[in-house]
Amino acid sequence: MRDNKPPKMTAEHVDVFYGDHQAIRDVSIHIPQEEVTAFIGPSGCGKSTFLRTLNRMNDTVTSARVTGDIRLDGENIYAREMDVVQLRARVGMVFQKPNPFPKSIYENVAYGPRIHGLARGRADLDRIVEESLVRAGLWSEVKDRLADSGTALSGGQQQRLCIARAIAVDPEVILMDEPCSALDPVATARIEELIHELRGRYAIVIVTHNMQQAARVSQRTAFFHLGQLVEYGDTSDIFTNPREERTRDYITGRYG
Amino acid sequence: MSDAPPRTPTDWSGERMQRRIARRYRAERRFRLLGLAAIALSAAFLLVLLGSMLTRGIGGFTETRIALPLDLAAAKLAVDPARLKGRGADLALADAGLEEAVDAAANAAWPTLGGAALLSDGAWLRVRGAVEADPTLLVRRATVEVPVASAIDIACKGDGTPEAEAIVRALGDQLSRGFNRDFLTAADSTDPTRVGIWGALKGSLMTMFVTIALAFPVGVLAALYLEEYAPRNRWTDLIEVSINNLAAVPSIIFGLLGLAVFLGTFGLPRSAAIVGGLTLALMTMPVIVIAGRNAIRAVPPSIRDAALGVGASPVQVVFHHVLPLALPGILTGTIIGVARALGETAPLLLIGMRAFIAAPPDRLTDPATVLPVQVFLWSDEVNRGFVEKTSAAIVVLLVLLLAMNGIAIYLRNRFETRW
Numbered sequence: 172m173r174d175n176k177p178p179k180m181t182a183e184h185v186d187v188f189y190g191d192h193q194a195i196r197d198v199s200i201h202i203p204q205e206e207v208t209a210f211i212g213p214s215g216c217g218k219s220t221f222l223r224t225l226n227r228m229n230d231t232v233t234s235a236r237v238t239g240d241i242r243l244d245g246e247n248i249y250a251r252e253m254d255v256v257q258l259r260a261r262v263g264m265v266f267q268k269p270n271p272f273p274k275s276i277y278e279n280v281a282y283g284p285r286i287h288g289l290a291r292g293r294a295d296l297d298r299i300v301e302e303s304l305v306r307a308g309l310w311s312e313v314k315d316r317l318a319d320s321g322t323a324l325s326g327g328q329q330q331r332l333c334i335a336r337a338i339a340v341d342p343e344v345i346l347m348d349e350p351c352s353a354l355d356p357v358a359t360a361r362i363e364e365l366i367h368e369l370r371g372r373y374a375i376v377i378v379t380h381n382m383q384q385a386a387r388v389s390q391r392t393a394f395f396h397l398g399q400l401v402e403y404g405d406t407s408d409i410f411t412n413p414r415e416e417r418t419r420d421y422i423t424g425r426y427g
Numbered sequence: 428m429s430d431a432p433p434r435t436p437t438d439w440s441g442e443r444m445q446r447r448i449a450r451r452y453r454a455e456r457r458f459r460l461l462g463l464a465a466i467a468l469s470a471a472f473l474l475v476l477l478g479s480m481l482t483r484g485i486g487g488f489t490e491t492r493i494a495l496p497l498d499l500a501a502a503k504l505a506v507d508p509a510r511l512k513g514r515g516a517d518l519a520l521a522d523a524g525l526e527e528a529v530d531a532a533a534n535a536a537w538p539t540l541g542g543a544a545l546l547s548d549g550a551w552l553r554v555r556g557a558v559e560a561d562p563t564l565l566v567r568r569a570t571v572e573v574p575v576a577s578a579i580d581i582a583c584k585g586d587g588t589p590e591a592e593a594i595v596r597a598l599g600d601q602l603s604r605g606f607n608r609d610f611l612t613a614a615d616s617t618d619p620t621r622v623g624i625w626g627a628l629k630g631s632l633m634t635m636f637v638t639i640a641l642a643f644p645v646g647v648l649a650a651l652y653l654e655e656y657a658p659r660n661r662w663t664d665l666i667e668v669s670i671n672n673l674a675a676v677p678s679i680i681f682g683l684l685g686l687a688v689f690l691g692t693f694g695l696p697r698s699a700a701i702v703g704g705l706t707l708a709l710m711t712m713p714v715i716v717i718a719g720r721n722a723i724r725a726v727p728p729s730i731r732d733a734a735l736g737v738g739a740s741p742v743q744v745v746f747h748h749v750l751p752l753a754l755p756g757i758l759t760g761t762i763i764g765v766a767r768a769l770g771e772t773a774p775l776l777l778i779g780m781r782a783f784i785a786a787p788p789d790r791l792t793d794p795a796t797v798l799p800v801q802v803f804l805w806s807d808e809v810n811r812g813f814v815e816k817t818s819a820a821i822v823v824l825l826v827l828l829l830a831m832n833g834i835a836i837y838l839r840n841r842f843e844t845r846w
Contacts, residue, residue, distance in 0.1 A: 228735065233659070286738070
């Protein structure tokens with residue numbers, strides 16, 4: 172493991188319960204800066220649940236309870252004085268199913284900066300919207316129809332719009348929950364390219380079912396199984412030389 | 428399983444299969460015909476209702492007039508010409524004895540046919556209006572068209588007593604038909620030729636205003652809180668059951684509640700639009716809450732996630748995303764609830780809105796009545812002139828309901844989101 176830079180996020184001994192059911196057991200992990208971390212594992216292994224603890228999206232589930240210590244730049248995000256709204260602005264999220272607001276393309280991207288007061292005036296907001304769409308690789312396709320509804324775009328375009336929406340608030344970390352599972356291979360390739368381009372600026376965490384995708388886009392890979400973190404390390408090591416039997420079985424397709 | 432006989436291949440063209448197919452087709456046809464019949468039946472009922480109301484009610488919007496020869500100069504009305512300008516004119520002419528002069532003119536014109544009895548009680552008011560518009564009528568001979576008494580009006584419209592029909596024949600072309608403008612501007616009266624719907628219409632609009640102003644925000648906020656904020660526990664279950672029960676409570680019970688609470692405890696004025704509105708708001712609110720909750724529940728959770736994901740606060744999620752998306756459904760529910768309240772009679776009778784109100788209300792606390800109560804009151808009148816007025820009032824009520832539904836559909840289409 173390379174540890175030359177301080178980790179962007181750290182999690183120590185995290186447990187997550189849904190009511191009486193324990194979904195995550197004692198997970199400790201360091202999310203590095205400016206790299207892509209992939210969470211892999213069979214369905215129901217808790218990787219999405221764990222991802223959602225990183226920006227406290229699990230707060231919306233009333234029965235969910237999180238214990239342990241999760242820090243963003245050393246700050247405990249479950250501390251009482253942590254403002255959840257600001258946390259989610261700093262830790263953005265892209266969901267499994269593209270979910271643009273049923274508003275114009277412009278409004279979709281401008282919404283985040285607007286509610287956080289990030290733009291000084293109309294021109295500034297226009298600039299943020301353009302910059303975000305350019306970085307999400309969508310600008311050339313939509314620049315002439317910013318007033319059209321975001322829901323009128325194709326699935327892949329919608330997902331890139333959601334990425335543009337997430338980066339418009341200038342987050343430090345982007346969480347992606349199976350961002351390509353609803354997309355065709357061409358759109359998937361575009362999103363993967365995009366992840367490559369974005370990783371220089373943000374810490375990216377991506378949950379994926381697709382092992383090839385994890386191998387292609389990530390520098391670090393974490394393998395989850397039955398709510399536990401089985402193995403975590405450089406992607407090249409995990410895929411070529413896993414230490415754990417279970418990891419090897421999963422990667423070689425023996426189960427999952 | 429190896430000893431079981433092999434399955435014979437399915438014979439899709441066999442007779443048994445053909446019979447099955449024919450039976451399936453018959454079932455399809457039967458169901459479609461039943462549906463069509465149901466639609467046709469409801470359409471027929473609607474047509475009969477609207478048709479009978481319109482044919483009967485249309486007479487209520489017209490009046491029979493008689494050409495009254497007037498010679499006010501001969502009647503020697505002592506009117507100060509200076510008082511004929513402005514506000515004092517009505518009083519000046521009444522003080523001068525215009526009503527008696529008009530009766531005298533009628534007695535002189537038709538001494539054998541009944542004289543002043545031919546005219547509506549409101550005939551002299553029409554003359555007064557004519558004099559105010561043209562003061563020279565006071566000093567010259569002229570003919571003024573005035574409304575006739577109810578019995579003559581009915582006979583003229585073809586449904587009168589034999590005596591009245593004889594009078595109509597004798598008068599011949601001195602009678603004419605015209606649009607009854609007073610019906611749209613006046614309030615209730617004891618004389619069917621003088622009644623108007625405006626008092627009740629205005630009362631209905633004011634009552635609706637109070638109802639919507641109270642029930643809509645409270646209902647929507649309650650629905651939002653229950654759906655978006657409230658935890659699921661025994662208390663919220665209890666509240667949910669109570670609201671559902673409240674929506675099913677007979678309306679007259681809300682009337683009793685209004686009587687006890689608003690009139691009894693708070694001492695608000697009787698018969699007032701504000702009390703009617705408050706009572707109907709109690710009745711409408713549960714409907715809005717239920718419709719609102721369904722509409723809010725129909726907003727996809729992915730939109731809430733998306734908004735929370737970019738750091739929107741719960742209130743921002745609700746007001747920027749959930750509420751705008753749920754609004755078409757909420758509005759539909761609101762209109763259904765308010766339309767039901769608009770047609771409600773029973774609870775308003777209990778809070779005194781069945782009083783005879785001869786002047787349109789000006790303030791929310793003025794005594795008022797509403798359209799359905801007016802229909803109820805007129806349908807109860809002995810005088811046959813009220814029959815067509817009742818139908819005419821129903822037409823006005825239906826037009827108001829149609830207008831409200833039109834607004835609802837417009838708003839719904841306006842805010843509707845395409846996914």
